[in-house]
Amino acid sequence: MxxxxxxxxxxxxxxxxxxxxxxxxxxxxxxxxxxxxxxxxxxxxxxxxxxxxxxxxxxxxxxxxxxxxxxxxxxxxxxxxxxxxxxxxxxxxxxxxxxVLLTGMGNPYPYPVYWDRMVLDASQVTNPSIDPLREPMELRTWLGSKPDAIEVEMKKGKPNLTTQFLPQLQINYPILFSAMSYGSINLNVHVGLARAAEELGILYNTGEGGLHQSLYKYGENTIVQCASGRFGVDSKYLNAGVAIEIKIGQGAKPGIGGHLPGEKIGKEISITRMIPEGSDAISPAPHHDIYSIEDLRQLIYALKEATDYEKPVFVKIAAVHNSAAIASGIARAGADVIAIDGFRGGTGAAPTMIRDNVGIPIELALASVDERLRQEGIRNRVSLLAAGGIRCSADVVKAIALGADAVYIGTAALIAVGCTVCQRCYTGKCPWGIATNDPYLAKRINPDIAHRRLANLVRAWGHEIQEMLGGMGLNAIESLRGNREKLRGVGLNEVELNILGIKHAGA
Amino acid sequence: MKSWQYQKDISGCGLSGIINKNGERITGESIICSIACQHDRGNGLGGGFAAYGIYPDFKDHYALHIMADNLDALHAVEGFLNQTVSVVHQEKIPTRPNKYITDPPILRRYFIEPVKEGDRICRWPGLSDDDYIVRVVMNVNRDIKGAYIFSSGKNMGAFKGVGFPEDIADFYRLDEYSGYIWTAHNRFPTNTPGWWGGAHPFTILDWSIVHNGEISSYGINKRYLEMFGYHCTLLTDTEVVAYLLDLIIRRHGLPVELACKVFAPPFWQEIDRMDKEAKRLFTAIRMVYGSGLLNGPFAILFAYNGGLVGLNDRVKLRPLVAAVKGDTVYMASEESAIRAICPDPEKVWAPKAGEPVIVTMDKGASTTKKQARLSPACAGA
The missing domain is CATH 3.30.70.20 (Alpha-Beta Plaits)
Structure with missing residues (x-):
């Protein structure tokens, strides 16, 4: 012994x-x-x-x-x-x-990081690079399902739009705050996210923990999530934000549900999640009303009915082997936006074996989804969000060049407010006051400071994205979206290049 | 000579375009003179012309201009055409030897119509004539190695190759043609090899485009077009413009002025200041056609049977000048190229960034009248 x-x-x-x-x-x-x-x-x-x-x-x-x-x-x-x-x-x-071994945050193992194997282009001679400090450099992005064409009629010699659009969301940066539930992180962090989203003209996502009463006023910048546990979901909640996200899967734990232990369900969380104090909040692995794609369609339209077809419905899936076919099905099922969460995406708690071994890199999933939707001619019908392991503005630029409309950041946002990625979120004891609801710890996050730091981060990335765009001779983000000519692979094999749809550097 | 004494290489491309709104046909000498005046804007690796109204005898048939590297490729095209279309007339494209034009491909033209259902077995039933021809062109250009259809419109044609444009014109005997719209291009290739198929203009149906610039958004423009069945095979960014014109104007039915706003849309800061209706319209254009935005520096001239349009990118990174005299409108990279053939225009101006110059044929214009060349003495030629 x-x-x-x-x-x-x-x-x-x-x-x-x-x-x-x-x-x-x-x-x-x-x-x-x-x-x-x-x-x-x-x-x-x-x-x-x-x-x-x-x-x-x-x-x-x-x-x-x-x-x-x-x-x-x-x-x-x-x-x-x-x-x-x-x-x-x-x-x-x-x-x-x-x-069962538990852990937090995203997959830390040295799988290839494809962001680091792709490099960007810049203008030389034949097209001038553009200086964003002197010229307009547009990052404005619209999320939602677009028609293939528009129709106009001439009225008094002026063209007049006759096409009716499905609901669209304007965001000023191609960056959204990813779903992190109230419960997995505390209210102070949520307040910081909501206020930063409001200031920046972007969106944050409630996650599946419901929406705290005090945050309803940030509805214009809120995506409310509807996950398998349906925590905190009622008609007021569904109408509180500008969009609804159906969470099917999460990159850190594809195929797995969630579990917030009863000890963490205090009064406020109990009210917000609409469950008794002290009871375990268990999100089932699947939605028990979605056993196939046609069921997803029903839920998408049920949510649209509940909100008068005024809000786009997002569907978030984990990046897995068949993401491309799944995404195509989701687009055809009526989703307005598809979020794909790669295996490096973070989590408040996941079984270690799942986090470290299930799912695929977001770069590959994103590339194959975008390509499939284009092959099927339905890319206009949905917007694509890439999530899971976006670390810097260059990752954002590369994701957009691969085909994303915008990205979700979660871990990066938490790091901005002090997280050091120690991966113990599941303990509820976060000494930085982020992934904890212990009031003694949670007050370490000052919502005003969190707000300022989050806004700073996104604004800084925005400047960098503008610089990179200008360097490529582009002055609107839509000219980068799906523009894989702007990417080259370094040290990638032919299979990888084919999936990413890019040339090797030097070619 | 010391290094600082060297003159720097002049890079760029030269454009010129002429339209007679009344439909009077002008001989090729004028446009040749105008583009030759911009000789230094090219490097001898590409020149080309588009001319409208040149085939009055076959004006209701699609004129396919084909270049083939060898007889096998040509026979493959002919075999494909025999399966898909009815050829009404075919001939060699007339050429004359020019010492600067070496190693041209085999050049043929075919006046055709799609096979009608019930006539023979139709390859793609249910398509409109225009869509059918687009399909023919795409299939040949993508699938038949070494052969390209480089012109496919009615009563118009593109003539292009590797060489300076004045030599290309001499080679194709363009002084013998008369057209009511002419465009010309002098190429300084940088991004793509100088080869016959890569010279401007690029065409599909009666859309033709000549372009000075680099389309930095090419990667997404190309992928966007692929969703609608267009395949970019000619290794040059400009190709996407021809197909975008066909998609947005012909198939989606947008007016020409709005198509220009797809290519060079107003900035959001301008859209935000517009009245409600205009804001809705331009927001919709940017949301739906963002992948059609031509980003990067450009001046383009595009033509169709009904008119000629000049357009700059939305921050005007390439030159474009326009001038008017009587029923004739001129556009070129340099004012000198206009004054070479029209010394006394009534009005000359440089169009602003993103503001199209749209010239449409007058109602009742007759395109059968012929006019002598515009400028009897061409200084540049």
Whole structure:
């Protein structure tokens, strides 16, 4: 027998405390919601239990004397190409508990990141690059189902539009805040997202946790989600935003539902989700009224009926092997917008095996969906949103060049308000006050600051997108959308190039 | 010579266009003179012309101009035409030797009509005549290696190849044709190899387009057109414009002025200031036809049997000048190219960015009258 559990020996991080600098102020003790810092009253000294450290760096950031450094634990297992440390540690954990491994955020493993294997074009000589500081550079985007053609009649010598349009949403940046439920993140973050969306002229997504009473006023910038648990869904909710999203799947956990444990269902969440306090909020894996595409069509039209056909209906799916055929079916089922969530998309909680092994990269899924919709001549009928692992404005530009109308960002938005991607969202103890409803932790997020930082992020990306567009000699985002001539692959094989529909660099 | 003493290479393309609104036919010498005046805008790797009203004897038949690299390719085209259309008349495109025009492809023209149902077995029943011809052109250009249909309209024709335009004109004997609309192009290829099929104009049915510029939105324009059955096979960005004209004006029925607004739409900041109806219309154009926006620098002249249109991109990154004298309207890259054939125009102006110059034939114009060349003495030729 070991003297102590092996999981304690082979912990992930070590906490270095510089005794010269530490003043025993206990800020770290108060900041660490995992109890990694301990104040020993007898000795009047702060000590640590490194096995509890998740590597979130909260203590390090807030230590007033910079006495703390969090490092990877250098203690290593015997090197083994097959038995990498995470497999060994996971087995220890499961042997301890007999449970399913849980995790948070997106797939962290070194699968190819196709964004990093694609490069962009720029003008030289034959077409002038355009300076966005001097010339108009248009990012305005419209989401919704468009007709193939418009009709006009001449009235008093002036052309007059006679085509009736399905509802369209104007966004000022091709970037939306992805679905993150109230519950998985707290109200302060939601307020920040809603206000930033309002200021920017974009949209945020409620996720499946319903809409808090205080957020109804941001309806013009809200997408309300209708997921398999139907939490918080009633007619007032459906009409509260400018669009409704049916969540079929999520990139981080395709084929899996959701589970918010009863301990987290406090009063406000209970009211917002419309479930009793303390009861588990379980979202089934499938919608139990959608067992096939024709059922999805019924739900799409039920939601349109409920909202007088005034709001576009989004359908969000996880990127999986048959995404292209599935998306085509969804377009034909009447969806106005299809969101595709790649396997790097984040989550508040997912089984580790699912997050790390199910689903496909968004770049490949997006390319094949856009191409399929074009082959079938129905690309105009839907807008496409790409989600899951968009890290910077160049990723946005590449996604649009592959065929997206706009992107969803989730993880990037949380990082903007302080997340360090420690992947422990599922614990509800987020020391940064984001993925937690503990009022003591949640108040670490100031909605005003969150709002400002989120608005800053999107505005900064907007400037960068304009620079890249101008460099390519384009002055409207629609000339980039689906313009794969602007992309070249670097180090990709022919199969990958064919799926992405791009040439290799130098060709 | 020191490096700073070298003159820099002049790059660009040259355009010229003439239309007589009354339908009087002008001999080819005028347009040749005008484009030759812009000799330095090209590099000898492409020149071409489009002429309207040149086939009065076959004015109700589609005139297919075909270039083939070899007899096998030509026979493949002829075999395909025999299956799909009725050929009323066929002949070599007349040429004369020109020392600067080397290695031309085999050039033929066919005056045809689609096979009618009930006549023989119709390959694509249910299509309109125009759609049927588009299908024929797309199939030949995509599927038959080494052969291209480079002109397919009624009572009009494109003539193009590798060479300076004045030599191309001499080669095709264009001084012997008379037309009421002429356009011409002098090419300075940068992006694509100089080859016969890649010279301007590009045409489909009676739409013809000559273009100075680079279409940076080509990637999406091309993919957009593929949704509607157009295949871009000629390795040049300009090709998309010809097909966009056919799609948007002929098939979708938008007026020419609005098609121009698809290519060079107003900025959102202008649309936001428009009255309600106009705002609705232009928002719709941008939402629905965003993939048809021609982004990047361009000056284009496009023609059809009913008129001639000049258009610049929406920030005017290429030159275009227009002039009027009597029933004749001139457009060219440079004013000198107009004054070379019309020394005393009544009005000369540079159209603003994105503002089309649309010249349509007068009602009752007769296109059978012939007029001598406009300028008896051509300084440029």
């Amino acid at each position: 070991l003297h102590q559990p092996i999981t304690k020996n082979y912990h992930d991080f070590i906490i270095e405390r510089d005794p010269e600098k530490c003043i025993q102020c206990q800020v770290c003790v108060r900041q660490c919601s995992y109890g990694a810092h301990i104040y020993n009253e007898k000795d009047e000294r702060v000590t640590e239990d490194e096995a509890r450290c998740v590597g979130c760096h909260r203590c390090e950031a807030l230590c007033p004397t910079e006495a703390l450094t969090i490092r990877r634990n250098p203690s290593e297992f015997r090197e083994n190409a097959l038995w990498a440390p995470q497999f060994i540690k996971n087995i220890y954990k499961q042997a301890d508990t007999g449970g």
